[in-house]
Each structure stands twice: as structure tokens, then as C-alpha cells.
Amino acid sequence: xxxxxxxxxxxxxxxxxxxxxxxxxxxxxxxxxxxxxxxxxxxxxxxxxxxxxxxxxxxxxxxxxxxxxxxxxxxxxxxxxxxxxxxxxxxxxxxxxxxxxxxxxxxxxxxxxxxxxxxxxxxxxxxxxxxxxxxxxxxxxxxxxxxxxxxxxxxxxxxxxxxxxxxxxxxxxxxxxxxxxxxxxxxxxxxxxxxxxxxxxxxxxxxxxxxxxxxxxxxxxxxxxxxxxxxxxxxxxxxxxxxxxxxxxxxxxxxxxxxxxxxxxxxxxxxxxxxxxxxxxxxxxx
Amino acid sequence: xxxxxxxxxxxxxxxxxxxxxxxxxxxxxxxxxxxxxxxxxxxxxxxxxxxxxxxxxxxxxxxxxxxxxxxxxxxxxxxxxxxxxxxxxxxxxxxxxxxxxxxxxxxxxxxxxxxxxxxxxxxxxxxxxxxxxxxxxxxxxxxxxxxxxxxxxxxxxxxxxxxxxxxxxxxxxxxxxxxxxxxxxxxxxxxxxxxxxxxxxxxxxxxxxxxxxxxxxxxxxxxxxxxxxxxxxxxxxxxxxxxxxxxxxxxxxxxxxxxxxxxxxxxxxxxxxxxxxxxxxxxxxxxxxxxxxxxxxxxxxxxxxxxxxxxxxxxxxxxxxxxxxxxxxxxxxxxxxxxxxxxxxxxxxxxxxxxxxx
Numbered sequence: 001x002x003x004x005x006x007x008x009x010x011x012x013x014x015x016x017x018x019x020x021x022x023x024x025x026x027x028x029x030x031x032x033x034x035x036x037x038x039x040x041x042x043x044x045x046x047x048x049x050x051x052x053x054x055x056x057x058x059x060x061x062x063x064x065x066x067x068x069x070x071x072x073x074x075x076x077x078x079x080x081x082x083x084x085x086x087x088x089x090x091x092x093x094x095x096x097x098x099x100x101x102x103x104x105x106x107x108x109x110x111x112x113x114x115x116x117x118x119x120x121x122x123x124x125x126x127x128x129x130x131x132x133x134x135x136x137x138x139x140x141x142x143x144x145x146x147x148x149x150x151x152x153x154x155x156x157x158x159x160x161x162x163x164x165x166x167x168x169x170x171x172x173x174x175x176x177x178x179x180x181x182x183x184x185x186x187x188x189x190x191x192x193x194x195x196x197x198x199x200x201x202x203x204x205x206x207x208x209x210x211x212x213x214x215x216x217x218x219x220x221x222x223x224x225x226x227x228x229x230x231x232x233x234x235x236x237x238x239x240x241x242x243x244x245x246x247x248x249x250x251x252x253x254x255x256x257x258x259x260x261x262x263x264x265x266x267x268x269x270x271x272x273x274x275x276x277x278x279x280x281x282x283x284x285x286x
Numbered sequence: 287x288x289x290x291x292x293x294x295x296x297x298x299x300x301x302x303x304x305x306x307x308x309x310x311x312x313x314x315x316x317x318x319x320x321x322x323x324x325x326x327x328x329x330x331x332x333x334x335x336x337x338x339x340x341x342x343x344x345x346x347x348x349x350x351x352x353x354x355x356x357x358x359x360x361x362x363x364x365x366x367x368x369x370x371x372x373x374x375x376x377x378x379x380x381x382x383x384x385x386x387x388x389x390x391x392x393x394x395x396x397x398x399x400x401x402x403x404x405x406x407x408x409x410x411x412x413x414x415x416x417x418x419x420x421x422x423x424x425x426x427x428x429x430x431x432x433x434x435x436x437x438x439x440x441x442x443x444x445x446x447x448x449x450x451x452x453x454x455x456x457x458x459x460x461x462x463x464x465x466x467x468x469x470x471x472x473x474x475x476x477x478x479x480x481x482x483x484x485x486x487x488x489x490x491x492x493x494x495x496x497x498x499x500x501x502x503x504x505x506x507x508x509x510x511x512x513x514x515x516x517x518x519x520x521x522x523x524x525x526x527x528x529x530x531x532x533x534x535x536x537x538x539x540x541x542x543x544x545x546x547x548x549x550x551x552x553x554x555x556x557x558x559x560x561x562x563x564x565x566x567x568x569x570x571x572x573x574x575x576x577x578x579x580x581x582x583x584x585x586x587x588x589x590x591x592x593x594x595x596x597x598x599x600x601x602x603x604x605x606x607x608x609x610x611x612x613x614x615x616x617x618x619x620x621x622x623x624x625x626x627x628x629x630x631x632x633x634x635x636x637x638x639x640x641x642x643x644x
Contacts, residue, residue, distance in 0.1 A: 025558040026565065043559070045375075169569040206575035242563035243602065283563070285375055 352474025
């Protein structure tokens, strides 16, 4: 009897191990949630052109009907090109107008997929490293965060782990621990900053989804109060038309890159200091 | 004792002789199942076509190259440098064509029997005619394809090489094949041409053909007989989408057949990683979208898009081919709609835990 039990167990195990792996697709609609990257990758030999725009404050001192709820102002503009070298390895370059202390930024990133969600794996795990250089003119005021004594002080970098799971065909969620290191910062500020973020997507129909994300930034005691920064929060709607992905969002952060929106978000969402933004992504086959 | 042994010996000897004689006769008179049809026709004195390559002269390297070209778009998948010179970056031949026998009876082009046959044999249900036996045909881009490609089909209709180039440049939106690639392709196509076993021949007919091969009598009749067993062109009738009044929107259909069409036909291109940006899957959202559009949309409804297809545009080259009457029947479309309706309501959960009861 014992032998029989063992045998049946063996058979069930072997049948389990022979099961075909079916991967989960379409966890998020594009390679970004709103601010942060999503676990989605570009396939080999595809290229993605991304244009992002953040307008001015909708309400608050700079918003209201005077600036047509922020449409007259632009907080940040990004234009970028990304490519899939393999299905699991992507690179990209982006130019940012820049918001916060550093302006005129160039960013390069590399992204690698370690694990993919399937019937045998509960999560997708992606690693992301970014490197930023600012090309702005150095300030003559040596106490300023932008006085840049050398090239290294113009640079910053960020490292992220993206852990995501598609729970059902409508709901996906992602956890994002981030470490940002800026080589040259203002007097009260800190060079290295940790943050933990979460993003989610709720797909309403095949074409329309609701997305949101929030990051909790770990500042040292008192730094956040002195700098008057806030944790970045963003909500949006995404339209996946097949080929194009349009995204309309509302965010309290002004900048795009991790080195910008995590440590340098100065707007309070609750005071109406959030802005309308959009991004357009177009995928090409090479 | 002695006589018994003698008798036994005699009987066995007679038995062996009888066996040898009968097997000899069998071999001599019936045409072999493994014989290529084109060789039989050539032996009978039928005029060989322009694309004729004797199966004895098939080069196994070229056959393999041709096979790779059809399945991957370049001649050698182990050679990475060739990848850059892929024939088309959008399609490979097998996105629209099978490479095996897809009709149980080669003399009839019927989408209903074909669907059952390809489902049984784990093939796909595709808008293009199978490449199996394409060298046995004498016309390509037949009938209504003139409406779609105009004068381009004129040189392609009677010459296989021209038909392949038209498909390479226009249909797959890629580049024309070079000389070595074309030769490899022709070797591969010849290697997958009809054999005697693929034709529905009775034993008597096989005997008849075999006799003609040996004795050289009744050749014209035999050639006629063989050619009546398969179509020498693949008929193509373009259809207008069913009028709105005639659509049942899935009320009258067989969901099990619809499931076969969805999985063997639609998902070939519309799966993740497929050639198109409009991705479908087994998710309920996808079915709901298809159902919604089929009830409201005039251009992208399942009824319209399958019959009309789409066209290649600047900036987005891949396009959807239209399904002819011979490749998808109106009833099959209703079956598909029935499946879409069922899945839009029942969704994925039933699908994972067991087959939904239709």
C-alpha cells in the first residue's frame, strides 16, 4: 500500500514537472506605470519612442483659470528612445527638461528581466539601473546644489528592483524598492535615498485601464521637513490601442526620472498642487 | 518417415514459390504509395511543368535550406548573421500557410472538412492554401485574387517562381528571394509534393496505374485519372461580409467548432508575440471586446474584418489577409461568434477549471 502511495505520488510529481510552461503576458500596458518603470520589456528587435509631458499645477498659487489649470506651463518634458537587445535585456536613453534642482538631464538605463511569471513562478522580477548627467550651466554660487565643481558631481544614479504579479486578467500590482544616489546635493539634503513604492493597474476593458502609484521615501530625521518635500503619488488612465499606448495622468511630482521625483517632489497633492500629464509610446519593429 | 519428410519439403517449397510469385506480381503491378505523383506523371509521358525538379535529384542541403526559409525567413537559423537579412521582418510563410496535407480529399476544397482534419492532425487553420503539393498545381493567385492584387497576379498565375516572388514582396511585405534561396525553396516544395498515398486511389486504380507504368498502355486515361484526384489550382472566391440582417451574432453556431477556429486561426497571428499589435488571448476582456465590436463596429467587426482583411500602410506594414469562401465559410463565422459570446459571458475561470459546457 505504501509502495502504491509512493508510486502515485511519483507519477503526480513527474506529471507536474512535465507540464508545459505558460507565461503571463500583459501585466502592464507599457514599460512605465506612471513615473516608475513597469516589469514590461520590449521584445528583441523592437524600439519604443516615448514622449512625456507634465503641465503646471492645476490648483494652488500657480494654477487655476489664469493658466487654464496648468496647461500654459510645462513642469517637465521628456523624449526618449528605448530598444530591446534581447527579450530580457533593454536599454534606453532619454532627455529631460528637468524639474527640481537639476535641469537639462540626459539619462541612460539598462533593464534586465530575471524571472518571468508563469504557471510555475508566482512573480516577475526585473532589475533596473539608471545613470543621469545634467548638462546645465554650473552656478557661480558655491553653496548651491548646482555649482558642480567637477563632472562627477553632475551625475546621479538610481537602482530598482521591480517585483510584480498579475493577480487576474484585470488586476496587476508591483512593488518597487529603489535606491537613489546623487553625487552632489544641497546643504540639508542627503546623497543616498531609499524609497519603497507600489504601483497597480486595474484593467476596465481591453483598451482602457486605471493606473496608480505611490512611493514612500525614507529621509533622515528632519530632512524632509527642512526641504519641504512630499512623497510622490500619481493616478492615471491608460489607453492601449495596439501599437500606441496613451496615458493621461495626475501627479504631484514635477520630474520624470527616479533621481528627480523621489527626492525632489515639492508639491502637496492635498493642496491641489498636482498636475496633468500625458505620455505617448509608439513601438516600432526593427 | 522418409516420404513424410519429402512431402513436407515439397509443400514448403511450393508455398515459398507461391509466396515469391504473388509478392513479385504485387510489386510489379501496383503503383507504390511512396512514389511521388510528379514522377509517375513524368514516367507516363505527361508534359513536365516549368518548376519540375526530379525527386532523384533533390539536394538534401537545399531542401533543409528551403524548409528553414519557409519556417524562419532565412536559410540557416544557426547562422546569426543571416538574421539581419531575413526575408520579411513582419511575416514568415507559415503565418499564412501550412506545410502539410490539410484536406482529407485533395479534389475538394471544403473549409468544414478541412477544419476537422487540421484539428485532428494538430495543424493550423489558415487563410492561405497549404504549401504541401504546391508544385503539383499549375495555377496560383487564382480567380478573385485579381481583385486584390490587380495586374500583379498576371505573371504569377502560371509560374510558381513568380508567384513566390509576389508573395515575398507584396503579401509578406519583405524582399524578393535571391537565386540560391529560390532554388532552395523549389527543392523544398518538390520534397513536399503529393505522393501516391495522398491521393484517394482505390486498389483497382493503383493496379491500373501500375500496369500503365509497366506496359505503357492507356497513358492518357491514366494521367486523366491521376489528375482528377487533386485540384490543379486552389479556388478562391472573395465574399462580401454577410449583410447585417443575415447575421445571427452567434445565436446559431457550434461553440466547439468556434473554439477550434479561434485557437487554430485567430490566435496564430493575434497571440502574444504574434505578428500583429492587436493581441488576443483566452482572457474574458478580449472576448468582450470582440463581442462589443462585432455588435457595433462596421469595419472591425469579426464579420467584416475576416472577409475584407486590412491593407498595408506606411508606418505599419503587416496587414490581415482576407478569408475566401473556400478558407472560411459563413457558418464557421457564426460558430466563431457563438464561441466569442459564450466566452464573453463565462470568462476565463471556467476555462481554467475545466472545459466550459456549451
